[in-house]
Amino acid sequence: xxxxxxxxxxxxxDLLQGLDKALADYQVAALTKKDxxxxxxxxxxxxxxxxxxxxxxxxxxxxxxPQDETIxxxxxxxxxxxxxxxxxxxxxxxxxxxLNGFKILHEAFADDHGDPNYLAKVEQTVVIGxxxxxxxxxxxxxxxxxxxxxxxxxxxxxxxxxDGYAIEIATDKGSQFISxxxxxxxxxxxxxxxxxxxxxxxxxxxxxFKNLAKLPxxxxxxxxxxVWDQEGSRCLSCGSxxxxxxxxxxxxxxxxxQLNLKKGERVxxxxxxxxxxxxxxxxxxxxxxxxxxxxHHRINRKFNFLMKKHNQAVCVGCGRCVRACLADxxxxxxxxxxxxxx
Amino acid sequence: MATxxxxxxxxxxxxxxxxxxxxxxxPEQLLDLLEVIDIVEFREAISEKSDSYDIAIVEGTITRDSxxxxxxxxxxxxxxxxxxxxxxxxxxxxxxxxxxxxxxxQQDVYPDDPTxxxxxxxxxxxxxxxxxxxxPGCPIDTDEFVRVVKNLVLGKKPDIPxxxxxxxxxxxxxxxVYEKGIQCLGPVTRAGCNxxxxxxxxxxxxxxxxxxxxxxxxxQDIMQRYNLTFDQMQEKFKLFLERNxxxxxxxx
Ligand code: SF4
Ligand code: SF4
Ligand code: SF4
Ligand code: SF4
Numbered sequence: 055x056x057x058x059x060x061x062x063x064x065x066x067x068d069l070l071q072g073l074d075k076a077l078a079d080y081q082v083a084a085l086t087k088k089d090x091x092x093x094x095x096x097x098x099x100x101x102x103x104x105x106x107x108x109x110x111x112x113x114x115x116x117x118x119x120p121q122d123e124t125i126x127x128x129x130x131x132x133x134x135x136x137x138x139x140x141x142x143x144x145x146x147x148x149x150x151x152x153l154n155g156f157k158i159l160h161e162a163f164a165d166d167h168g169d170p171n172y173l174a175k176v177e178q179t180v181v182i183g184x185x186x187x188x189x190x191x192x193x194x195x196x197x198x199x200x201x202x203x204x205x206x207x208x209x210x211x212x213x214x215x216x217d218g219y220a221i222e223i224a225t226d227k228g229s230q231f232i233s234x235x236x237x238x239x240x241x242x243x244x245x246x247x248x249x250x251x252x253x254x255x256x257x258x259x260x261x262x263f264k265n266l267a268k269l270p271x272x273x274x275x276x277x278x279x280x281v282w283d284q285e286g287s288r289c290l291s292c293g294s295x296x297x298x299x300x301x302x303x304x305x306x307x308x309x310x311x312q313l314n315l316k317k318g319e320r321v322x323x324x325x326x327x328x329x330x331x332x333x334x335x336x337x338x339x340x341x342x343x344x345x346x347x348x349x350h351h352r353i354n355r356k357f358n359f360l361m362k363k364h365n366q367a368v369c370v371g372c373g374r375c376v377r378a379c380l381a382d383x384x385x386x387x388x389x390x391x392x393x394x395x396x
Numbered sequence: 397m398a399t400x401x402x403x404x405x406x407x408x409x410x411x412x413x414x415x416x417x418x419x420x421x422x423p424e425q426l427l428d429l430l431e432v433i434d435i436v437e438f439r440e441a442i443s444e445k446s447d448s449y450d451i452a453i454v455e456g457t458i459t460r461d462s463x464x465x466x467x468x469x470x471x472x473x474x475x476x477x478x479x480x481x482x483x484x485x486x487x488x489x490x491x492x493x494x495x496x497x498x499x500x501x502q503q504d505v506y507p508d509d510p511t512x513x514x515x516x517x518x519x520x521x522x523x524x525x526x527x528x529x530x531x532p533g534c535p536i537d538t539d540e541f542v543r544v545v546k547n548l549v550l551g552k553k554p555d556i557p558x559x560x561x562x563x564x565x566x567x568x569x570x571x572x573v574y575e576k577g578i579q580c581l582g583p584v585t586r587a588g589c590n591x592x593x594x595x596x597x598x599x600x601x602x603x604x605x606x607x608x609x610x611x612x613x614x615x616q617d618i619m620q621r622y623n624l625t626f627d628q629m630q631e632k633f634k635l636f637l638e639r640n641x642x643x644x645x646x647x648x
Pocket of ligand 1: 301
C-alpha cells in the first residue's frame, strides 16, 4: 500500500479524553471485556477499551447489520410504517480486516439497493480504525487475501507510534470529529511510513496468495476437486462460520405478530447458507442438499462469484470462521488445495 | 376472529413443567392469549373437563399400554395435535429407562413390589399417533409456545427451527464451550431455545432433539478430538435421545 501522510498525531491520554468527550454525544462501541469474553460492545467509559487486539467471536458488522432488526411495523387494520433505528455511534478500534469487511458490506447494502436501515446507521456512525502492527493469531490470514491494510471503510485511521497514534483522515466526518473532540498536534509526515516498515518486518514472509487475482478462474476450474468432499464431509452444517463472518450478509425476513394479533412487526434476521434448510423451497426440493454443495457455494461466494463483483476477495482473512469451525474447515486450506499459492 | 379455537391440554408421564412454562406469561399476555384461544381443559390452571376441542396439546411420555387408548381418543377428537416438551416430542428423560430391561427398572423403582404398577417401554407421542406440530425442549421455550399458537391461529406453519443450536449460540456471541474443554451437543441439536444452556454457563445436552440430517459422524469425531471416550459421549446422548434411531440404532 502507498504510504499515507498523517496530518496529526495524538497522545494516548488525549485520545482517551477525546473518547470521553464524545461519549456525551455518541454511543461508543469498542473492543472491551464482558464476563470471560473480549468483544466489540458499547462502553460507558474509555477505561473499558481493550487496546491489545484479540480476535472477537462476532465481527463489528453487527453495528450496521444487527442479528435481528425490525424494518416495518403494522396493524391488523392496515397501517404500515417503516421502522429505521439509528443512533450517533462511534466505532472505535476496528482492525483492517473488518474495515475491508465494511467496504464489502457497504457495496452490498448501499451501492446496489440503498438499504435505508443500513444507510441510516452508516450516516450516523464515525468509524475509527487502528492498524495491526502484527498478525493477531495463527488462524488469521488477512495477508493472504490482501486485507492486512485498510483500504477504506473508515473515517479516521490510527497508527501506533511511541506514546500515541498518527492519524490518517479519510473523510470530512473524520476531520470534524477531530476538531470537535480530539486534542492533537501536527505530524512530521513520516510516521505512517515508519509504522508500515515495522509492520512489513513483523509480517515477514507472509505474502498474498501467488494467484490471488486468478482465484475466480481457479475456483471455476476446480468445481469437482477432491477438496470439496474432503472438507464438506466433515461439515456439521452448524452455521457458525456464517454468523461470525464480517462479509456474510444474507438475511431472512419474517412477520412477528403480537399475541393479541392486533399489531405486528416485520423482522430481518441473519440467515446462514451453510445450514440445511437454507436453500429448501416450498415444494420440498433443496437446491443445495448436501454440506459439500453448501460449502462449495459459500467459498465460491468469497473467492469467485462475489470476488468478480467486488473486485477483491470477499473473504478478508479475519480467521473467525476457522476459529469457530469445530470440524476444522478453512477457506484458506481450500484455496491452497486448488492452487492459490502454487 | 369469528370463533376462537378450543384448546385442551393433556398430560401423560412428565413433571408438567412444560404446561407451567406455557402459561409463564405476563398477565397482559395471558389475557391476549385467551382472546385468541379458548382453553377448555388444563389441569395445571383450570378444572373444566371437555370432550370437544380443536387443538390438543399433549405433554408427557407414553409409558403404559393403558395410555394408548386415551391418546387415540384425544387424536380422534382433535383437529390438530401438538406435542409440548421433550417428553411427548422425543420421549425425553423418561426414555432413560429403556436402556434397562423392564425387570431391572421395575426392581429399581419399586423394590418392595416390582410388578404393582403398570409400565412399559417409554415412547414419544408420534410413535403412537400422528402429530401435527412439535414444540420441543425441556422445558419448552415460552416464546416459542406463543409463536406456535399464533401461527396456528393465523393458519401458518408452526415455524420450529431446523438448524442447530450453534446458530443461536454464535448470534449471542458466546465463546464456544469446546474452547473451555466442555463438550456440547449444540452442533446437532435443534435450535429454538436461543441457545439457553451454552449462553448461561452450561452446554447443550440435546433436549430439543436432533436436527434433520445431523452429521453424527463429525459430531463424534469432534467429541473424541476433545478427549471424550466413546462411552462418555454415549452418556451425553443418552439423556434425551434414546428414541432416536440414528443415535441409538439398536434401541427398543
Ligand atoms: S470467510 Fe472466514 S476468514 Fe474469510 S472473512 Fe469470513 S469469517 Fe473471515
Ligand atoms: S462452522 Fe464448520 S462445520 Fe459449521 S457450517 Fe461452517 S464449515 Fe460447516
Ligand atoms: S457452545 Fe455448543 S452450541 Fe455453542 S457454538 Fe459451541 S458447540 Fe455450538
Ligand atoms: S441448549 Fe440444548 S439442552 Fe439447553 S435448552 Fe437448548 S436444546 Fe435444550
